[in-house]
Amino acid sequence: MSKFHITTTVNGEAVEYLCDPKQTLLDVLRDELNLTGSKEGCSSGDCGACSVTLDGRLVCSCLVLGVEMQGRSVETIENMAQGEKLHPLQQKFLEAAALQCGFCTPGFLVAAKALLEKNPNPTESEARYWLAGNLCRCTGYDKIIRAVLETAADMRGSK
Amino acid sequence: MAHIVLGDEFGRQFTGGQTHFDLDVRDVRHLIRTLEGMFPGIGEQLEAGAIAIDNEIIPDPWLNPIQPNSEVFFLPPIKGGK
Amino acid sequence: MAGYEDKSFKWIGTRPVRPDGVDKVTGRANYGADMKLPGQLTGRILRSPHAHAKILSIDTSKAEKLPGVKAVITGKDFPEMHNGVLPGDEGVNFHYLSCNIMARNKVLYDGHAVAAVAAASAAIAEEALALIEVKYEVLPHVIDVDLALKPGAPLLHDDIFTTGVTPKPEKPSNTVQRIQMQLGDPDAAFKDADVVVERSFKTKAVHQGYIEPHAVVAEWSEDGQCRIWCSSQGHFMVRTLTARLLQMEVAQVRVIPAEIGGGFGGKTIIFIEPTAVLLARKAKRPVRIVMSRDEVFRGTGPAPGTSIDVKIGAKKDGMLVAATGEFRYQAGAFPGSPVGAACMAAFGPYALSHVRVVGYEAVTNRPLCYSYRAPGAPLSSFAVESVMDEIAQKLNLDPMDLRIKNGSKEGTQMVYGPKLKAVGNLECLKAIQNHPINKIPLGPNQGRGLAAGFWFNLGGQSSAVVNIAEDGTANIMTGSPDIGGSRASMALMAAEVLGIDYSKVRPIVGDTSAVGFCEITHGSRVTFATGMAIIQAAEDVVLQCRQRVAKMWEVDVEAVKWEDGHARPAGANAGDQKPLSLAQIAAKAARTGGPLVGSAAINAGGPGPAFGVHICDVEVDPETGHVTVLRYVAAQDAGKAIHPSYVEGQIQGGVAQGVGWALNEEYIYGEDGRLQNSGFLDYRIPVASDLPMIDAIILEVPNPGHPFGVRGVGEVPIVPPLGAIANAVARATGARMTDLPLTPPKIRAAIDAKK
Known part of the structure; x- marks a missing residue:
């Protein structure tokens, strides 16, 4: 099985890689590019632990093939903090104890950031439905939803 | 003398039905040896479980002292989840 | 250790950011599947499609010949274990444990492991699995507990004789045990009731549903030692069970804990670690096995119906x-x-x-x-x-x-x-x-x-070390995996006892060769029991500090008390000494007796x-x-x-x-x-x-x-x-x-x- 040569943009940087046609974007990120912040919980698009944005759109990277990435642009959890400054969502997740084991956390943060970019003032219900594609088994979602809503309020206030 | 209570299972298997004993024992090791002397074979089974001495559950009992007025229960082992 | 004492706290009960938090919100934290060693191979496990079947034969020859396949193993590669529970086995039947990890003569459930491969890539490993030929003779199966208890039900094992019934059964059955406990005489007492409600209930098996699938990387070296990186609820448990199943000395196995992505009890036992070690040994390369979600559901340890x-x-x-x-x-x-x-x-x-x-x-x-x-x-x-x-x-x-x-x-x-x-x-x-x-x-x-x-x-066995650095900051180490924020609670307890700022305490989870034994993270025991070990280790440091200061002040240790992170004169007869902070005492450690290291190893009772x-x-x-x-x-x-x-x-x-x-x-x-x-x-x-x-x-x-x-x-x-x-x-x-x-x-x- 010969490999494909792909040129793409990851976290704002041009990247080249070789991948076989069966490898998902998640496989490429984790195994070829050593970006292990995106997690594999199911490889069927049900758990959201591998959430990334692809050309600005929230996707499960396990449902995208590595060979589809030619000329596209992907943003992962590794690029969420700007320099030494955490994104407000990251900071709020820490302060609000919105994580326990932390495995689902990168996916939640990427998904929540995508939500707030689309809808800076979500209701609780909107936040719950937007994040319904991200599974968390530790927290019961309470502190995660609170953290997202509080961050949204903080970010609106600071604008 | 300390008051010792075994589960019904021990009564059926080893002691001919008796599950309550008043024994003069220093510690758990001495207690198990004493019971083993009375009912050969019971000691290994007793060691597999936990013990409550004066309402304190002890998962790995052996050298724990037993007071003359202590109450001792033998319990099955307990597994935990998180 | 003294029991509960009512007192006010400075750190206990506060809500600081957890010490491992930044790693976990940036994607930097390493979980089981994130580990990668040079030359690492991908391991995959072949699982039974049948609920109950005899294994007539396993032919791995085609898989072995596939280019890129470096090792194939089956149940034959596992040592045979004693079928029973010996004193010192802590209740584990190692024969059963081994047979669950890799089936021998029979498969007992859909998803039961029958063979494993290590290959240069995931694609090759999967191709190799498809080339392994297993011949089965399918047997009748039983899924429901009430049916399994009935006489004449399909028999899973011929060596299970129900315990807890008299007379002792002469025939094997699926019924493992009967237990009974009683207070008073309920049968007689029901006669005094004005209302009696009696109902029957059924519930289904469920899974713990941790989001992180089981994952392990194993490395074998020519001197017979092995290293295992994995996420679990207890790396000491992984070490003990893996060593026993592979007939190794415990100290030859070093288990390095990854972050754990949820467990809820499901990671208090091993499923894939010995398999990864055997593959690594045969392939002479490190091997990583990561379960798929399908494997997690079919081949781990759900809760019973x-x-x-x-x-x-x-x-x-x-x-x-x-x-x-x-x-x-x-x-x-x-x-x-x-x-x-x-x-x-x-x-x-x-x-x-x-x-x-x-x-x-x-x-x-x-x-x-x-x-x-x-x-x-x-x-x-x-x-x-x-x-x-x-x-x-x-x-x-x-x-x-x-x-x-x-x-x-x-x-x-x-x-x-x-x-x-x-x-x-x-x-x-x-x-x-x-x-x-x-x-x-x-x-x-x-x-x-x-x-x-x-x-x-539960309480149980835990060890902890508190190392004071030369500037008075503290590194604390336990062997209890942090499954939901326990590093924060360990640091809070250490800060409370030492009297220093929470931010000056950095907790880590040590590997099996670095820190003393800790039982698995289960039974709600870590904050209680491992926390008690941390408290005692920190108290050990405090005592050492008082002893050092007593030397400096040329007084008895009783004349030095510990308050707010400082050694102070306990009374007027200790002299008019200025309080000394932990940092000041640590700076003089070399001159007063060497490093300040507190430790504790306990079996905590009274949970x-x-x-x-x-x-x-x-x-x-x-x-x-x-x-x-x-x-x-x-x-x-x-x-x-x-x-x-x-x-x-x-x-x-x-x-x-x-x-x-x-x-x-x-x-x-x-x-x-x-x-x-x-x-x-x-x-x-x-x-x-x-x-x-x-x-x-x-x-x-x-x-x-x-x-x-x-x-x-x-x-x-x-x-x-x-x-x-x-x-x-x-x-x-x-x-x-x-x-x-x-x-x-x-x-x-x-x-x-x-x-």
Whole structure:
């Protein structure tokens, strides 16, 4: 099985890689590019632990093939903090104890950031439905939803 | 003398039905040896479980002292989840 | 160690950011599957498609010849283990454990491992699996516990003879054990009851549902040592079991803990580690095995399904007179169900003079049933709480009044013998009784459900080291994996004892060669027991500091006291000395006797049981049978909350899992004995839009067995939700359902049957 040569943009940087046609974007990120912040919980698009944005759109990277990435642009959890400054969502997740084991956390943060970019003032219900594609088994979602809503309020206030 | 209570299972298997004993024992090791002397074979089974001495559950009992007025229960082992 | 002492705290009870937090919000934290070694191969496991079959032959020759395949192993590569439990085995039958990890002559469930390969890539490994030829002779299977208990059921093992029955059986059966515990004479006492309710219940097997699949990297070296990187609830457990199964000396195995992405009991046993070591040994390269979600469902250790009968009798005024329960628990393919704990915990919230619990455990053609948060208790509690609710309805009593009237408290004798010490059951009941939720009027198709729960909590063995750096900052190390914020609680306890700022304490989880033994992270034990080791190790440092300062001041050590992170004169006769900070003492450590290192290795007793009381409101859609959880309030006695946010998190997470157990989750098997829903699409755990905010109320009835009053908190919150939800649905629909989960079709059928 010969490999494909792909040129793409990851976290704002041009990247080249070789991948076989069966490898998902998640496989490429984790195994070829050593970006292990995106997690594999199911490889069927049900758990959201591998959430990334692809050309600005929230996707499960396990449902995208590595060979589809030619000329596209992907943003992962590794690029969420700007320099030494955490994104407000990251900071709020820490302060609000919105994580326990932390495995689902990168996916939640990427998904929540995508939500707030689309809808800076979500209701609780909107936040719950937007994040319904991200599974968390530790927290019961309470502190995660609170953290997202509080961050949204903080970010609106600071604008 | 300390008051010792075994589960019904021990009564059926080893002691001919008796599950309550008043024994003069220093510690758990001495207690198990004493019971083993009375009912050969019971000691290994007793060691597999936990013990409550004066309402304190002890998962790995052996050298724990037993007071003359202590109450001792033998319990099955307990597994935990998180 | 001294017991509980009432005092005010500087750090305990605060809510600082967890020490490992930044790594976990940036994606930097390394979980099991994130490890990568040079030359690493990909391992994959071939699993049985049959529920029960003889293995006639396994031909691996084609797989071995595939380019890129570096090793293939089967059950023949595993040493044969003694079939039984020897003294010192801590209750583990290593033959069964080994056979579960790799099948020998028979496969016992759909998903049972039969062979494994290591290859240069995942694609090659998968191709190799397809080339392994296994010939099976399919045997009749049994999935349901009641059927497995019946004489004539398909027999899984020919070496299981039921224990706990007389006379000893001469024939093998699937029934592993019968247990019984009794107080008083319930059969006679039922005659005094004005009302008796007796019901039978069925529940389905469920999975812990941790989001991180099991993962391991193993490396073998030519001198016979191996290193294992994996996520687990106890790397010392991984070390001991792997060493035993591979007949290695324990110290030759070094297990380095990865971050763990959830466990809930499911990672307190091993499934793939010895396989990875054998592959690495054969391939002479490091091997990584990461389970797929399908493998996690089919080949790990879910919680058992059950069949339960509960009978409770009460006087007109609600005073309980007698209760009995028979609890029949699946064990999966090998013994190990939590039926003992289920029996012991079932009636825990109630004071009963006449009570009997009987438990049966039966092996079935399912994956090994293993621990899931308060193992066994949610199911027995569901049955008891359902019957309690019906008693309240029959007697026209408030369900809360009924529970308070009969609530267990200090001095109550439990069915398993001992009496309770100080516990917070009544405090939890009263906190829920006084909660504003009770004043919210319910609309049509809405119901309010109440349930109480009990769990023992465990103590056990833990080790800890506190190293003071030359500037007075502290590195603290334990061997307990941090599954939900325990580094924060360890750092808080160390900061409290040392009297230094929380930010100056950096906790790590040490590997098996770096720190003393710690039992697995289970039984709600880490904050209690490993925390106690940290407290003692920090106290060891404080004593050393006082000794050093006594040398400096040329006084007796008793003349130096420790206060606010400083050594100070204990009284006037110690002289007029200026206080010395930990940093000042540490700076002089070389001159006063060397490094300041405190350590403790303990077997902590006195964990103190936990109680929780939950209330919830649901709305049932009569058209679809769908249940919406409107409100949920959970009160729990934490003894003392070290980091209240993470205590609330434990409560909220346990509730969510319990709600899933009550409403959605179940292992669904086909007639062919194959699992039909081995993915998160069809095995649906609660998502954010399924749940409301969960109001977690922490009560603090100090545990007399801990210096800060700590009780374990992780497990009891999953005990009451099944009963609370079922009781709310029963009151919303007017139909009492006794089979979990309460899926829409079942609810529709129950509503229709009532019409």
